Amino acid sequence: xxxxxxxxxxxxxxxxxxxxxxxxxxxxxxxxxxxxxxxxxxxxxxxxxxxxxxxxxxxxxxxxxxxxxxxxxxxxxxxxxxxxxxxxxxxxxxxxxxxxxxxxxxxxxxxxxxxxxxxxxxxxxxxxxxxxxxxxxxxxxxxxxxxxxxxxxxxxxxxxxxxxxxxxxxxxxxxxxxxxxxxxxxxxxxxxxxxxxxxxxxxxxxxxxxxxxxxxxxxxx
Ligand SMILES: [Zn+2]
Ligand SMILES: [Zn+2]
Numbered sequence: 001x002x003x004x005x006x007x008x009x010x011x012x013x014x015x016x017x018x019x020x021x022x023x024x025x026x027x028x029x030x031x032x033x034x035x036x037x038x039x040x041x042x043x044x045x046x047x048x049x050x051x052x053x054x055x056x057x058x059x060x061x062x063x064x065x066x067x068x069x070x071x072x073x074x075x076x077x078x079x080x081x082x083x084x085x086x087x088x089x090x091x092x093x094x095x096x097x098x099x100x101x102x103x104x105x106x107x108x109x110x111x112x113x114x115x116x117x118x119x120x121x122x123x124x125x126x127x128x129x130x131x132x133x134x135x136x137x138x139x140x141x142x143x144x145x146x147x148x149x150x151x152x153x154x155x156x157x158x159x160x161x162x163x164x165x166x167x168x169x170x171x172x173x174x175x176x177x178x179x180x181x182x183x184x185x186x187x188x189x190x191x192x193x194x195x196x197x198x199x200x201x202x203x204x205x206x207x208x209x210x211x212x213x214x215x216x217x218x219x220x221x
Pocket of ligand 2: 063066
């Protein structure tokens with residue numbers, strides 16, 4: 001089992017500038033798609049060009065901008081999709097939500113598997129630990145690649161910001177405890193790959209994120 005580290009490619013796209021991630025697993029053959037936003041087509045092109053097979057589509061949560069490429073991903077791959085059951089209600093609102101924002105949306109098939117936080121998922125020689133981090137969305141999870149300091153955090157935390165909590169099922173107190181208990185407890189050098197914007201690391205956000213430092217009133221509610 002002489003595996004190298006995973007390789008991660010970011011595909012930012014769409015009106016919401018969402019980050020879709022392609023993870024090239026250590027086995028040299030497998031890829032995992034993390035979220036299936038507007039960058040999905042380009043992510044799949046890259047995965048196909050590398051001769052890899054998508055083993056899974058992992059969804060951090062079901063907001064429109066994270067699933068508007070899912071129909072295409074399901075059409076072009078055999079990969080099952082995974083979503084925490086508490087976000088299914090948001091998943092089902094996809095078409096209505098797209099209409100509200102006035103963006104095109106192809107309705108994807110329902111998730112194939114429910115995610116259970118604490119039950120790791122294993123693909124291509126890599127273990128993805130699942131951390132429950134609600135607050136931005138009721139069934140929001142984060143995926144941490146075990147043995148590597150990397151976490152896919154969706155819309156929980158961003159470089160210099162945090163997820164919005166004014167959408168249905170959002171709650172600021174819940175989000176702040178998710179950040180405190182699930183993000184800030186990760187090793188300080190852990191890369192945080194968010195659903196929008198550039199990557200950052202835990203220690204940088206701990207010290208500089210205006211929502212997390214007391215002088216801005218963000219003292220971990
Ligand atoms: Zn979101
Ligand atoms: Zn988002």
